[in-house]
Amino acid sequence: MGSTTSSVVIRGGTVVNADRAFRADVLCQDGLVVQVAETVSSEGAQVIDAGGQLVMPGGIDPHTHMQLPFMGTTTMDDFYSGTAAALAGGTTSIIDFVIPDPKEPLMDAYRKWRGWAEKAASDYSFHVAVTWWDESVKRDMGTLVKEEGVNSFKHFMAYKNAIMCDDETLVSSFKRSLELGAMPTVHAENGELVFLLQADVKARGVLGPEGHPLSRPPAVEAEAAQRAIAIADVLNVPIYVVHVSCAESASAIARARANGQRVFGEVLAGHLTVDESVYRHKDFAVAAAHVMSPPFRNKLNQEALWHGLQSGHLHTTATDHCTFCAEQKAAGKDDFSKIPNGCGGVEERMAVIWDEGVNTGRLTPSEFVAVTSANAAKLFNIYPRKGCVAPGSDADLVVWDPAGTKTLSVKTQKSLGDFNIFEGRTVTGIPTHTLSRGRIVFALGDLRAVRGAGQYVKRPPFGPQFDALQRKATQQAPQAVPR
């Protein structure tokens, strides 16, 4: 079966979208879904037998870092290897991050990252981080929204003396995001507290990876989440909190949403399944391999995160795929605060969420589609082009065998990382075929990712929906009191 063709028919499967599941064949032509019906003509088409399987929108991972220069090194996966790994796991789009150095013009950083991503095998898009502020940043945000199809801006509230932004930047950038119809997003950890706690933990002689979670307790995340939510509330701008890892942050989001505030939350597959015991592993390399921020938490937090997804207070799942090898992690062998932060997962996310979510009854197949694809497409304004199996949508599809099994391992992963945080986990429910804009890029274990075949996905601003918010924001502005 060749890897490219203008026509593919997926026959005999059950289509699962975020709103419903139904028996249908799918005809793809020239990169698009053209027909979804009980039977479709397969004249001149390649045919995939999906009998007994599900046909779902390809996964969208809204949080990856391919080829990221960070903490003095650069991740193992670049935009080709990372997106190839994604396709092998049924994820067909990533939203990565442009992260300007402080004082680096946003447009310069954006052009740099766009160059790096030309090798991508899957479609991709970028959140752009606002890591500093002046009028040129405000101007570049406008250019990015109006000309480059960026509709989300990231803010790191952690990583002091590096990419952390202060409240002035948060307020200025959130306000600008509302003006532009763009979604502000945050990495919510109080970087000042982390900095102090890191010094405190080391002063007590704890220098190994077990010190990492001690310096970033849930309260440090919850404070930042609540602060970002409060700033967004006052400015009346929506906000998306990335990698929500603890019950406290999930509760803060649920409270804000119950008050009618537009707050959205993302959960990593890792935080749903891996716990803080990994940091006490006797082997430095294993403990260090799990150093990411926010850290893996006490197991009790996992049920709170699942409840967030089930209740609709948390909306997307992601991976924060950011792979550093043992040699890179060893930079922190004498000081945990120097271990490059990041773990993999872009290939495993879909199967892990299916196994832990659907097989346990926490999520229906449609809810699985919502949290692995459709909600990210809606929140970042590319639905139903992405995140849906319907005529006119991109033919980004995954054929899913709910009875198939696989043991996840670094030995078989496509990522160039040398560790797998899901090592040894046997999952039931795996992709058998992945189509990227109608091209068969993964078939029965055979990966046919094509370097450079991925396209940059422009994401339009949230014009009309945001207009009402802007009106409310101005109405709330204090009226001049007549003297």
Ligand code: URQ
């Ligand atoms: O903080 C992030 O999201 C980036 C730098 C990846 N690393 C991590 O530990 N999460």
Ligand code: ZN
């Ligand atoms: Zn982060």
Ligand code: ZN
């Ligand atoms: Zn990240």
